[in-house]
Amino acid sequence: MYLLGCDIGSSSVKASIVDAQTGQAVVSDFYPKEEAVINAPRLGWAEQDPAMWWEYLKNAVQGALTKGNIKGQEIGAIGISYQMHGLVVVDKNKQVLRPSIIWCDSRAVPYGDRAFKNIGEKHCLATLLNSPGNFTAAKLAWIKEYEPAIFEKIYKIMLPGDYAAMRMTGEIVTTVSGLSEGVFWDFQNNCISEDVMNYFGFSKSLIASVKPTFGNQGELTHSAAQELGLKKGTPVTYRAGDQPNNALSLNVLNPGEIAATGGTSGVVYGVNNHVAYDTLSRVNTFAHVNHTAENPRLGVLLCINGVGILNSWVKRNIAPAGITYNQLNDIAATIPIGSDGISILPFGNGAERMLQNRQIDCSIQGLNFNIHTNAHLARAAQEGIVFSFKYGMDIMNEMGIDIEVIRAGNANLFLSPIFRETLAGVTGTVIELYDTTGAVGAAIGAGIGAGIYTTAKEAFASLKKIDVIEPDGLKADKCVGAYEIWKERLEQILKQ
Structure with missing residues (x-):
């Protein structure tokens, strides 16, 4: 069956x-x-x-x-x-x-x-x-x-x-x-x-x-x-x-466990067993799949609209015609961490909850016509996406959610070495990649709902960890420095 x-x-x-x-x-x-x-x-x-x-x-x-x-x-x-x-x-x-x-x-x-x-x-x-x-x-x-x-x-x-x-x-x-x-x-x-x-x-x-x-x-x-x-x-x-x-x-079902995705939008999702909310509602709390009134399981969700959609926009409009995402990653990898001073704020896909529902649109900061190329923009786009994750994860930290390990499927932006290494570096967090997708998870959920699996352990016995990305000290310092520049530029716009 x-x-x-x-x-x-x-x-x-x-x-x-x-x-x-x-x-x-x-x-x-x-x-x-x-x-x-x-x-x-x-x-x-x-x-x-x-x-x-x-x-x-x-x-x-x-x-x-x-x-x-x-x-x-x-x-x-x-x-x-x-x-x-x-x-x-x-x-x-x-x-x-x-x-x-x-x-x-x-x-x-x-x-x-x-x-x-x-x-x-x-x-x-x-x-x-x-x-x-x-x-x-x-x-x-x-x-x-x-x-x-x-x-x-x-x-x-x-x-x-x-x-x-x-x-x-x-x-x-x-x-x-x-x-x-x-x-x-x-x-x-x-x-x-x-x-x-x-x-x-x-x-x-x-x-x-x-x-x-x-x-x-x-x-x-x-x-x-x-x-x-x-x-x-x-x-x-x-x-x-x-x-x-x-x-x-x-298999993120219990308090302290964290999942992330980097598709059209980007998400960091953590599970709590008690009421926790951001007073500015920049991150959101919903009932998790295993939530009950007697045994609360609440998912704290950081959602950023302008993530994969920015990367795909770069591929369609800036990168050489006909290249693949892997080739785009290779082009971006020719540029050093920090993209030689370019920061991209990836908020061009509607109002962002993380920014208190403001719609500030995407912007490119620090562009120099004499030194910067499409390769710089390709790297700066991925770094800007990562930095938006970091900005939101800091809000989650303020709510008392410790993020020590991020679990993600080996798909979308997590296929990019630049994205993975920058995220691990700027957050100081270990990333674990698994061979699964949302559709596979829905199929496993169907098995739980049909009574074919009686426990989560049984349902996810075959879940395979395929890679672990740990922060690299020297690279991490450079990522943090680039993030501070990015954050300062974002906050200047938010003050306007």
Whole structure:
């Protein structure tokens, strides 16, 4: 028997098939082969058509089945990982009413800021563990004001993973972890937040039924099974946002454990067993995949929007045409640490929570036309991304979260030696790389939810550590020096 994991990202949808007995990934595929389009009707907006995710999902699943020569009838359970904080709205016929407002869209910032002030900042932090900020609830408030005709037709609201599951099972359900990432969950009273619903004037009927993160969340309908090439009745037994799921895939489930990713956005994610929040809501706290009211497991999430998207922008627009990311890394490696004085602030992908929801855009500091080349920009981009990680990790340290070891999948920016060595050097932290992905983690989650694995130890027995990167003393000093210049330049802009 096999387990299927589906990871619905903003750049692609990935599908991985895992052998349930060994826990080993057998085959993976993704679609589209080029990065998916993010529509920006206005500056700071970001939308995608949920129907597009479904088409990509079908292609990725069918591609994985074909590549692995696996029959759909052999899939025993399905897990879903998805881009967090997005908003999908459907009518009573389960038809999507407008494009999804996705995670990096900034239009709802004023709504969250006003809610934070009017509900009460201390009260929000004590109950929601966050400011309503730019999350799903605030995005729904924007629709209510600017698209009232659409708002009146809304039957249910969903996160992207809820939508994918609805297309699979015909059922509209969600999870506590999902509701917390949308800032709909009251941790103090363990229920949907009356404060948020009343302040924004939302009916509780808009919220889907709540299911456990692990467990049967519905079964494939006949039509969905045909579209995906799977068996009717196959259960969906797990779903989680991409960052809690990434932590799961790295077996990060307990206090003090840290996971990181460097995809389109960048994330450092740590687990707490007690309430902890940043008073400025620059980092955020959500229910982790194994959270319960009796045994709290809270994920503290640092998210930086402008990470991999900056690196891909450099590849498309500055680097020589047609090169690979590995070749781009080689070009960047010809330049010394500190990029000969260039600092890039990688904040060109919407408002940044780490910067208190300010949108300062990306900027290049210290550029000298006489000495700097595209190779300098390639290195400075990766260093700027790392330095934004360091800036946010310092905030996490202020909350009492010690980061001694970072676990990450051997993917995306963590494939770059410059990125890895700079991150280890500037933070003084050991980095452990593992052979896993979010889609593989979702498949393992499906196995836990289906009862195939009874403990995390059993589920992750096959998780392989493939590399360890330790700080190099001399290089680390140079990284810290470059970071101090970068930080000073950032703080000068923040003062404006």
